[in-house]
Amino acid sequence: MPKIDLILHRAALDGKEVDVFVGKGKIVEIRPSVETLDAGDAQVEEAFGLTLMPSLTDVHVHLREPGYEYKEDVESGLRAAAWGGFGNIMCMANTKPVNDTQSVTDMMLDKARRYWPHGPRLLPIGALTKGLSGKELAPMAELAKAGCVAFSNDGVPVKSTKIFRLAVEYASDWDRVVIDHCEDPYMGVAAGVNEGEVSSRLGLPAQPDIAEALQVARDVLIAEYLDLPIHLAHISCRKSVNIIRSAKARGVKISAETAPHYLIFTEDYLEDPNSEYDTNAKVNPPLRTRDDQAAMIEALNDGTIDCLATDHAPHASYEKETEFDVAPCGITGLDTALSTTWALVKEGVLTRETFIRAWTTAPCGIFNLPVNTFQPGDPADFFLFDEDEEWTVSSQTLYSKGKNTPLLGTSLKGRVKTHFIQGKKVV
Amino acid sequence: MKWLHKDLLDVSQLSKSEVMAIFETAGRFQELQERPVKKVPTLKGRSVVLFFAEPSTRTKTSFDVAGKRLSADTFSLAKSSSSLTKGESLKDTALTLQAMAPDAIVIRHWCSGAARFLADRLDCAVINAGDGRHAHPTQALLDSFTLHQEWGDVAGKTILILGDIAHSRVARSNVILLNKLGADVRLCAPRTLMPPAVQSWPVTAYSDLNEAVKGVDAVMCLRLQLERQKDGLLPDLREYAQTFGLHQCHVDLANQDVRILHPGPMNRGIEISSDLADSAESLVLDQVSSGVVVRMALLFLYMTRKGEE
Numbered sequence: 014m015p016k017i018d019l020i021l022h023r024a025a026l027d028g029k030e031v032d033v034f035v036g037k038g039k040i041v042e043i044r045p046s047v048e049t050l051d052a053g054d055a056q057v058e059e060a061f062g063l064t065l066m067p068s069l070t071d072v073h074v075h076l077r078e079p080g081y082e083y084k085e086d087v088e089s090g091l092r093a094a095a096w097g098g099f100g101n102i103m104c105m106a107n108t109k110p111v112n113d114t115q116s117v118t119d120m121m122l123d124k125a126r127r128y129w130p131h132g133p134r135l136l137p138i139g140a141l142t143k144g145l146s147g148k149e150l151a152p153m154a155e156l157a158k159a160g161c162v163a164f165s166n167d168g169v170p171v172k173s174t175k176i177f178r179l180a181v182e183y184a185s186d187w188d189r190v191v192i193d194h195c196e197d198p199y200m201g202v203a204a205g206v207n208e209g210e211v212s213s214r215l216g217l218p219a220q221p222d223i224a225e226a227l228q229v230a231r232d233v234l235i236a237e238y239l240d241l242p243i244h245l246a247h248i249s250c251r252k253s254v255n256i257i258r259s260a261k262a263r264g265v266k267i268s269a270e271t272a273p274h275y276l277i278f279t280e281d282y283l284e285d286p287n288s289e290y291d292t293n294a295k296v297n298p299p300l301r302t303r304d305d306q307a308a309m310i311e312a313l314n315d316g317t318i319d320c321l322a323t324d325h326a327p328h329a330s331y332e333k334e335t336e337f338d339v340a341p342c343g344i345t346g347l348d349t350a351l352s353t354t355w356a357l358v359k360e361g362v363l364t365r366e367t368f369i370r371a372w373t374t375a376p377c378g379i380f381n382l383p384v385n386t387f388q389p390g391d392p393a394d395f396f397l398f399d400e401d402e403e404w405t406v407s408s409q410t411l412y413s414k415g416k417n418t419p420l421l422g423t424s425l426k427g428r429v430k431t432h433f434i435q436g437k438k439v440v
Numbered sequence: 441m442k443w444l445h446k447d448l449l450d451v452s453q454l455s456k457s458e459v460m461a462i463f464e465t466a467g468r469f470q471e472l473q474e475r476p477v478k479k480v481p482t483l484k485g486r487s488v489v490l491f492f493a494e495p496s497t498r499t500k501t502s503f504d505v506a507g508k509r510l511s512a513d514t515f516s517l518a519k520s521s522s523s524l525t526k527g528e529s530l531k532d533t534a535l536t537l538q539a540m541a542p543d544a545i546v547i548r549h550w551c552s553g554a555a556r557f558l559a560d561r562l563d564c565a566v567i568n569a570g571d572g573r574h575a576h577p578t579q580a581l582l583d584s585f586t587l588h589q590e591w592g593d594v595a596g597k598t599i600l601i602l603g604d605i606a607h608s609r610v611a612r613s614n615v616i617l618l619n620k621l622g623a624d625v626r627l628c629a630p631r632t633l634m635p636p637a638v639q640s641w642p643v644t645a646y647s648d649l650n651e652a653v654k655g656v657d658a659v660m661c662l663r664l665q666l667e668r669q670k671d672g673l674l675p676d677l678r679e680y681a682q683t684f685g686l687h688q689c690h691v692d693l694a695n696q697d698v699r700i701l702h703p704g705p706m707n708r709g710i711e712i713s714s715d716l717a718d719s720a721e722s723l724v725l726d727q728v729s730s731g732v733v734v735r736m737a738l739l740f741l742y743m744t745r746k747g748e749e
Contacts, residue, residue, distance in 0.1 A: 213635040216552040216573030216612060221636070290553030334531050336551035338572065 015041055017055045019436050022046065024060035024397060026387065027365070033065070035393040038435035042389060058438075060397050063430055067385040068100025068133070068394035069351065069372040072192070073167070073246055073270060073322035075343070076102075076135070079120065080109025085327040085414045087124040087135065093325075093347040093413035094133040095440045098429050100394040101382050102133055102325075102347070106140040107168040113140035113151040118159040132394075132434030136382070141166040141180045141191060147173055150183055157187040162380050165192035167246055170228065172198050178235050185241045190268075190380060192244045193232050195253065196298065200224035205295035205342040209302060211280040215290065217337060222305065225298050226252035233260040233267055242266040244379055247324050249275045249298040251308035258317045268379045270322040271309050273353045274344050274419075276362075279303050282419060292333045292340035294419040296326070310357075314367050320375040323350045327415020330408075345415035349406060351398070352425035359400075359426075393436035402428040443745040447559040447566040448738060450575035451617040459620065463585050465737035466730070472509065473733065483512035486543040486743055491517045491533075492569070493549045498704055498728065499569050499578070503546050506735035512743070515542075534558050543743050547571070552609075565742040573607050579703055580613035582734040584621060586727050587658060590699060595622030598695075600652055602686060603662030603711050604633040610703050611662060615643055628652035630684060632673040649683070653690045658699040661686055661712045677710055686712045691721065699723050 015036035023030050023046045030046040034055075050057060071094070077085040094102045104121070106112035112121070118137050125135035139156035141164045143149045153164055164184045171177040171193070181191045196203065204218045212219035229245055233256055236243040248254065248271045260267050280300045282288055294300060312318040326343025333340050354372070357363040363371075377384035385391045404410055406420040432440035441461045445453060454462075472478055488507045492500050500516070507514040517537075530549075534557075537545060544565040547555050552572030559566040570576040587594050599618055605611045605627050618625050619642045627638065628646040638645045646652035653659065664680065674680050691698055700712070700722045708714040717724060 208636050210637040210640045213637040213640070214612070216571075216575070216609060218573075219636070290556055331529065331531075335529055336549070336557060337553045338551040339530075 017041060017053065019056045019058065019393070019433070020050060020052050021058050021060050021065065021397075022050055024063060024065035026065045031065070033395075035433075035436045038393055038437070040385065040387065040389055040391045040393050043387060058397070058431060062399070063397040064400050066098065066396055066398055067369070067373045067387065068396060068432070068434060069098045070101040070376040070382060070384075071099050071323050071325065071347065071350070072103045072244075072320065072376045072380060073272070074102045074104045074325040074347065075107065075327065076104040076121070077327060078108065078124065079117065083329055083414070087121060088128040089412070089414045090325075090347070091125060091129040091133050091135060093411070095129070095432050096412045096429055097347040097349075098351040098396050098398065098432065099347060100133050100434050101136055101377070103136045103138050103162060103380065105138050105165060105167045107145060111140050111144050112137055112161070113143050113156070115155050115159040118156060118161055122160055129439065131437035131439050133439065134434070136160075136162045138163045138165050138167070138192065140164065141171065141184070142176060145169040147171045147176055150176070150180055153184055153187050153189065157189055161189070162382070163190050163192055163244070165194065165246070167192060167194045170194045170196045170198050174231060174235070178239065181235060181239060181241050181243060190242045190244050192246050193228065195225045195228040195232065195245050195248065197224045197227040200227065203297045203342060205297055205299050205340075206283065207280045207299040207301050209280065211284050215284055220299065222250035222252050222301060225250055226256060229253040229256050233257070233265055236260075236267050237263070237265045240266065242268065245269040247272055247298055247322070248318060249309070250301050250305045254308045254312040254317055258312070261317060268319045269317070270320045270376075271313065271318050272322055272324045273346060273350050274300065275306065275309050276313075276357060277353050278419060279306050288419065290337045291419055292335065292337055293344065293417050293421065295337060295340050295342050296344045297342035310362055313363060313371055316370075319371070319379060321350070321354060321371040322376070323347055325413070325415075327413050328417045330416055333417045343417060345411065345413050345418050348411045348413055349418060349420055349425065351429065352427040353420070355400070355427050356425070394434050396432040396440070397430045398427060399430050400427050402426065404428055443741040445742065445745070447555070448577055448742060449555050449559060449566070449568050451577045451580050451613050451620070456620055459581070459584070459617070462581060462734065462737050462741065463588055465740060466585055466733040469733040469736045473729065479509050479511060481511045482740060483507070483510040483743055487513045487515065488739065489515050489517060489537055489540075489542045489545045491537065491545055491547045493518075493547070493554070494570070496548050496569070498731070499548065502728070502731040503569065503735050505732050506739055509732070510736055510739060512543075512739065530554065530557060531561065534561050538562050538564070544739065565745070567738060567742060570609055573609055573612070575613045576609040577613050578731070578735055578738060579610050580617040581738070582727060582731040583614055583660065583701055583703070584617050585734050586701065586723050586730040587699065589726070589730065590723065594618065597657040598624045598626065598655060599658045599660065600626045600628060600656045601660045601662065602628045602649065602652070602684065604664055604668060605629045605638070605662070606633045606635050607665065607668070608662050614660060615641060626652050626656065628684070630674070630680075633668065649690055650693060653693045656694045656698060658701060659686055659690075659694065660701045663703065663705065664707055664711045666707070681710045685710055686716055688713065688716065691716065701727060703727070
């Protein structure tokens with residue numbers, strides 16, 4: 014038996030009280046808990062009354078460094094991740110300069126190691142095309158070698174179907190999955206509002222759900238034709254879910270994510286008298302209808318949607334405190350995702366199995382990342398969580414620099430108390 | 441009537457009795473228009489900022505005249521002369537204005553929700569003079585006031601709103617207000633200029649003007665933004681004028697005493713034939729006169745609220 018460095022004592026794991034033994038950054042053994050431990054020289058973490066969960070994985074984060082450090086930087090983003098329960102975060106390439114060269118990837122990884130040497134792990138996503146232009150393939154071999162775990166033009170949909178097809182093929186040469194920003198760019202502006210009754214009443218330029226579904230359908234056909242995997246980012250509507258469900262039934266190598274805000278908010282929020290025109294709810298794709306919200310929950314529970322991702326998109330407060338048309342799209346999410354989605358489990362909307370799959374095993378499986386399933390040999394990536402601790406979302410309680418969330422002022426339940434990654438305490 | 445509202449953002453905020461109070465107040469100011477000296481000291485010493493971040497001639501002039509007739513000091517701030525052109529945010533412009541302690545701000549802005557944005561941050565009254573595609577409450581009030589003067593009551597009448605409904609704040613506010621006053625509202629536009637969820641609106645929608653106009657008591661024409669053709673929403677202006685422009689043949693299908701309105705400025709020969717614009721049925725100039733007294737009523741009510749006077 015390897016040397017034991019850490020013992021978690023009396024943690025609640027799936028309804029049972031357990032002791033977890035960790036050695037060399039991996040889980041060695043999990044036993045039913047005993048009152049008195051013979052810990053030897055191992056560090057003991059008392060966990061009585063706290064829920065033990067595997068570290069979450071977020072496959073869709075915008076860290077904003079380099080270029081927009083005033084919104085978020087590597088250090089602050091990883092802090093928000095650590096306190097939010099995330100052990101792995103995959104960060105998108107739409108920085109300035111774009112992450113389309115090894116030097117940008119190196120810089121991100123160097124900063125991550127310097128500020129958070131034990132984690133959370135920063136896993137860069139390289140650009141799919143140079144400068145996100147959609148015209149020339151990015152040097153994916155170089156980027157993969159530097160540490161990029163996937164490729165995406167997130168934020169800027171690839172207009173040319175030919176270039177997109179070539180990008181999927183080329184990425185497969187380096188065993189990387191392409192993540193597509195599902196938005197037909199010819200279907201109107203990315204207005205951050207769903208086209209329908211609410212946008213009509215508010216008089217806001219809007220984009221219909223088919224702008225997303227058209228691109229989803231295109232990607233399904235390309236994945237099927239090439240027999241290669243494509244991951245669909247931030248799915249938000251029933252029409253997309255229906256296409257994905259039938260594609261999966263045919264065995265197409267499609268995977269998909271949705272974000273917590275599509276599960277907890279609808280477009281109705283934007284015409285509520287208390288939050289009318291709230292730019293913190295301006296997000297792309299936009300908040301959809303109640304029917305779409307129901308479809309997302311069904312699809313998560315039945316596995317049509319594989320995983321959750323925050324699409325963490327921090328912005329400075331002055332950028333959001335402006336006219337709706339002028340404000341940038343995006344909701345900050347790393348700090349709040351655990352509380353909001355765990356609340357859905359407590360309410361019976363999502364099952365615990367769905368929660369664990371959507372935040373851990375599925376995203377790690379899609380992108381070949383280390384995953385903790387609480388089996389001997391798994392990475393000791395876990396956190397202790399006080400399910401009952403209430404906290405109010407505010408600029409003081411969010412660790413991210415981005416305070417742009419429609420949850421501001423809302424009381425949530427559940428706070429991370431301690432977080433270990435590879436057996437090292439990061440929070 | 442004790443006026444409790446701080447701001448006028450849209451007509452949806454107003455009850456029917458409050459609309460009637462506005463009409464009654466406007467009616468009293470009408471008499472003033474006939475006098476040789478058209479000015480009263482009601483708002484003497486009060487200041488109104490006319491903040492027009494989007495070009496406007498008639499609405500701005502109408503508010504200016506309304507304020508001056510009540511002896512308020514009116515100050516204009518246009519986008520071209522404001523720091524917005526230097527990159528100042530609307531929030532900073534608002535705070536700067538607030539520091540000058542006006543009693544009311546009349547705002548026109550190209551973004552929907554901009555009036556609400558100011559109202560949430562300013563202590564003074566904010567009156568929406570048109571925000572994006574969202575609302576134009578004073579235009580709707582003056583339109584209904586014009587018809588109210590003409591008919592005595594708008595309830596039970598059928599009114600057609602014709603033109604670019606999708607991009608029109610005038611249409612949105614009129615649909616709400618006319619429904620509130622008991623009118624039956626019809627809309628007519630090509631599908632490309634109709635709001636995407638029009639079926640959820642309390643109206644009957646048409647794409648055939650000959651059908652839409654049958655038996656109506658009034659037609660409100662909307663101004664067509666000529667750039668809609670460049671946006672690809674229309675094949676050409678000639679076809680639009682022939683298919684959705686209001687002509688005498690349409691008036692013949694309406695009720696005998698049909699009235700024609702237009703918020704101006706008009707594209708003669710496109711959304712309305714020139715002859716109809718100048719016809720006996722046209723209330724276009726009455727709308728302008730109504731605009732002044734309705735805006736006088738609004739400035740009076742919003743600037744003397746809380747039973748101050």
